[in-house]
Amino acid sequence: MLASRCFAYLTAATHRRYALLPFHRQTALFRLTRRPGRAARCWLARRLRPARPTAAGLPRRWSVLDGRPVLAVVDDTISPLNAHRRNLHLVTDALTRAGVDHFVIPAASGLSSRVGVPAGERTAALRALGGVGGLRAAVAERRHRRLPTRPRWRLRRTPVIRIFQAVTSVDGQLTYGGQAACEIEFWTVDGDRLHAPRSNDVTAVVPARSAPVRLTEAEACSFAPEDRIARHVTRTPFTRRPATWPDFPVDLVCCWTDPTDPRWRSRRQRAMARTAGPVPRARRADRHRRRSGAGGAGGAGPTGRADDEWVGWDGTEELRHLLRSVHLHAPWIRRIFLITADQVPGWLDVDDPRLTVVDHRDLLGGHTVLPTFNPYAVESAVHEIDGLAERFLYLPGNVFLGRPVDRTTFFEPNGIPKVLLDPGDTSAVAAARRVFADQFDRLVDPGTPLGVPLPVRRSTLAEICTSIPDVVARIRGHQIRQPDDVSLIRSLHQHWSYLRGTAIPGSLRRHHVDPAAPDAALRLHRLLDQRDADAFGLDTELTDAVDSIARRLRVEFLSRYFPTPSPYEVDAETAAARAPFTATELAQRLLRPPVGRFPAGPQLQLAAAPQQARHRDTGYPAQPDPLSAADPVPATEVLVGHRCG
Template identity: 35%
Template sequence: MEPPKARTEVTEPYGYFSDLTAAHLLHEGEIRPAYTLAEPTPLEVWRRNLEIITAILTAAGVDSFAVPGFSLTRPVLAVSAADRQRVLTALAMLCDSTGGRLATPEPAFRESELGLNRPQWARRADMGDVPMVRASWLWTDAARELLFGADYGCDVEFWNPTGDGHLLAPRHNRISPVVRDDGARVTAPGRLFTALAAGPRAGLPRVATRPEFSRPGLDLVDFPIDVVYTWVDGADHSWLRRRAEADQSPYHAESANAARFHDREELRFSLRSLHLNAPWVRHVYLVTDRQRPHWLDADAPGITVVDHRDLFDDPDCLPTFNSHAIETQLHRIEGLSEHFLYFNDDMFVGKPVDPRLFFEPSGIARFFPAQTFIGMDPVSTADSPPNAAFKNDRALLERAFGRTISRMMKHVPYPLQRSVLAEVEKEFAEDLARTAQSAFRNVTDVSTVTLQHYYAFFTGRAVLGEAQDAYVELGMPDVHERLELLLERRDRDTFCINDAGLPEDLADERSDLMRRFLESYFPVPSPWEKSLAL
C-alpha cells in the first residue's frame, strides 16, 4: 500500500516537501510524518533543513545569515531579534503544515561547544523572548531504518542590536559572537559551517552569511584525508591455491588461521559507514591480492583498487598473507594523500564525525592507545603475533628514543602520515624489510602502524586522541545484546566487530546476526556499490 503523501502547497518553502513521500511513524509518543529521502545522509539532511528555513525566512521578508555553530549536524541561522515574532509565526505555520516541530533548547543562552552536544529540551506553547528556536522534521530512508530528527534540526538565533552598530549573538559560535549590523551579505563555502563538508566529495553549495564568517577559522581541517583498506576474500580458489603453495611455516597457529581471512562482506558496510558519517574523505584505496569484491563498482569515482604487485618493490615478498608485511608498504600507494586513515574491514564509523577526531587542523595526527597493557617480558614464541610485533616495536623505540611503551592501539581507524611512514621505513629499514618478507606472521615482525603512532608522538607529530568507540567480538556470549545496544543508541564514533574467539559451530549463526545488524545500521548503499548488488 502506498504511504500517504504529506500535506504540501505549491509555493516555496512548502515545495521542498512536494516531491517526497511521508510515512506516518510513532516517534517519542507521537504519530508524525517521516519524509523519505533518496539520499538519506546527515549532510543531505543538514543541507535540506538549512534551505527550507532559509526559504521560509526569505518568504517572510526576514534577512538571515548562516552562523558557524559547534554542531556537525545542525545548521544555524541568525536573524535580528526585531524580527522574532515574524520568524516564530512563519516557522510555526510551516511546521504545523508539514509535521515539523518547533522547540527551544533550555537554557539556550548557556549553550557552548559542550552544551550544544548535550541539549536539554523544553517544549513550550509560548516562545516569549526565547533567544533561539529549533525547527526539525523527521527524515528517513526507504527502509525506515534511519531516522533524523531534532538532533539534525535547524537553529534560528535572535541576535540583539548593541547600540553601537553591531549585533550580539545569544550564545557562542566558532568565530565571533558579534557582527556589524550593517554588514554586507556575502556567500561562503558550506564547509565553513559544518565539518561534514570539509572534503571535496561533500558538494555542499555556498551559503549566505556575513563577512565575519566568510573566512576559515583555526579549527578547519583543510587538507585532504584518504582512507586505505586491506581486504582479502579467503574463499577465492585462486587465492587459496597461492596460500597452499606458500611456505606454510608460521610459528603460531593464529598466523595461518583460516578464520582471519573469512569475508562476511564487512567491507561493504564499512564503506557505507564512510559515505554516511565521514563524507569529508577524499578517496578510498582498497589493497588486495588480485581480488575485488563482487559487489564493488571499481569504476566509480573516489575509489581505487591497489594490487599487492603494484605495492611491493620486491616481487620476492609475494605472495604474502601477512597483514604486518602489507602494512610496511601502505605509504607507497600512488596518489595517496599525506594524511590518511587505515581501516581494517571490520571497523565502522558509527555516527557523523569531524575529521578533527583523527587529525588536528595543523596536520598533527591523533592516536588511540588501548587500556590494556602488554607485559614487559622479552618477545618469545609464546606470544601471539600482535603481542610479539608490539614487543619488537617497543625494543626499536627504546633503542631510538630511550622511552618505553606498554599499550597497544584500540580497534579504531588509524590516522597515519605518509612522510612519517617513509621516515620509519628509513630509520628501521632492516626490521621493516624483514617483516615485508614474511609470508605469514612471524615472531620477528614489527607492526608498522603501532611503530608509526609512537614514532610520530616522540617526534612531535602526533598526540593522544579520544574516541567514543566500541569493540565487539562475535565469540562473546552476549554479542546479541551488545549489537542491539549499539543499534539502539548509535552513539559510538567508531566500532569494530571482530571474529576473535568465534567457535566454528557458531560461525554461521553469528555471521547471520552480524549481517542483520549491519544491514539495519547502514541501510543506504555507498556510491561504490554496483546498483544491482543485493
C-alpha cells in the same frame, strides 16, 4: 538496565534459542524488555494514528526519536549530511520566500547549522517557518514539539530555537532529528550593528546591513565535504575560516581480501606449505567453542593449521558496510584507497573518482615476494601510494564508524594526530618493545587498538621505514604473518609519533563485539538501539561451526545499522551480472587492460579504463602475473553499470 538483568539470568541454551529468532523479533524483544513504556507508546501511536503523507506529498511513518514516537519523513537516501542539508534548506528557503533578513553562521563541529535573524523580524520568521508543515521546534534543552502556525509565548522570548524535520529510513531503523537541527539565533539590533545572543568561532558583532556574500557548504559546516559551490547567504565577517577549523585533506586507507575466492585460498595454502614457522594462535571463535564445551579441533583449516587466522573479511558484505559507514558518518573523506590482492567485489564501482583500487603488485612490486598474505607487509608500504594525503585514516577490516565524526575527532585543527596508546602483551609487542628500546631508549608496550580507526601521518610512516630498515625488510620477507612481525601502523606509528612529539593522546568511544560470544546478540542490539559509539569492531575470526548463527547475526546487524547504499556501489542489475565471477576474475576485467585471451569490446574497454592506482615512477621491476595461462579466465564480458546514490 532491565534487558541486561533479564539476559543475565538466562542459560546458554536460552541464549542460543534467542539467537535463532529472526533479527527483527530479537530487536522487538530487546526493546520491550529494555524500555517497556516506550515500546507501548510506540505501539499505540502506530495503531491509533495512521501515518499520512505530508502536505508536499512526502511519505511518512512512525519512528522513535529521543524516546518518543514521532511521524518522520521517509528518505531512502537518508544520511546525517542529507538531514543537515534538508533542515538548513527548509529554514533558509522559508525565510527567503517571506522576505526575512537572515545569514548563515559557520558551525565548527557537529551536524547542527546556525542561521542568524534580526530580533525585530522574529514574528515574521516564526510565521514563515510555521507555514512549512512537518517541522518541529525545541527551546534550550526542552523536549521538541510540533512547530505551531502561530508562535507561542515561549518561542517569542527565547534567543535560540532549534528547528528540524524528523527523517527516517525505509525500515525505520535510522532516524535523524535534533542532532541535525537548524538553530535560529535572534541577534539584537544596536543601531547599525547586530549583537549575537551567544558566542561563535568568528565574531559576535556584524553590520546590520551589508552586501550579500555567500558561503560554500564546507565553509558553513566542517562535517561537509569540500566543494566550490557558494550556496548560503551570510555576512562578510563569516567568510574567513577561523584558525580552530581544520584546513587539510584526509584520505582513507583500508585493506581487503575475499577469503571465499578459491584462487586466493589455493595460493595461500601453497604459501603456507612453503613457509616454516610457528602455527598462528587459535581463533577467538574456537576459544568460545571450547569454553562452551562444544569441543572441536581448534583453528585448524584444510591444511591442519589455522590457515584462516588472517582472512580479512568473510566475503564482501563487511566491505560494503564499511564504505557505507564512511559515506554516512565521514563524508569529509577526500579519497578512499582500497588495497586488494588482485580482487574486486562484484558490487564495487571502480569508476568512482573518489575510490582508487591499489593492487599488491603495484604497492609491493619491488619489496617482497608476491603473492603476499602478510597484512603487516602491506601496511609497511602504505605511505608509498601515489596521491595519498599527508594525513589519512587507516581502517582495519572489521572496524566501522558508528556515528557522525569530523576531522577533529582524529586530528587537532593544526593537523597533529590524536593517537590511542593502548598497551599489549603479545609476542609482536615484545618485538615492538625492542624497537623502541633501540630507537628511543624507552620502555613501551605498544598494543593494537581494537575497534577503532587509526589516524596516520604519511611522513611519520616513511620515517619509521627509514629508521628500521632491517625490521621492515624482515616483515616484508614473510609471505605469511609470523608471531614476531610488527604492525607499523597499528603498533609502531601510535607510540612513535607520540615519542617524537608529533602526536598527542586521544580518546574515542568504541566497542568491540565478538559475534560468537554468548552475549553477542544483546550487545549488538544495544549498539543498534543506542548508536552511541564513534567506532565499533566486529570479530571476523569465525569457523564454519560457529557458524551460521553468528554470521547471520553479523550480516543482519550491519544491514540494519547501515541501510543507505553508498555511492561506491553499482546498481542491482550490474551486481547480478557480475555474481557468477570470483573477485579475482572481476579484477582481471575491471582493473587491467584487455590482453590476448580477453575479448575486446566497448564495454570491456570501458571497464578497464581506470588505472589511477598504478605506480608509474617507482622503477620497480614488473612482477609475474599470478594468473598464468595454465589458470585461464572464462572470456565473458562484465558490464560496468552505474553507481547507486
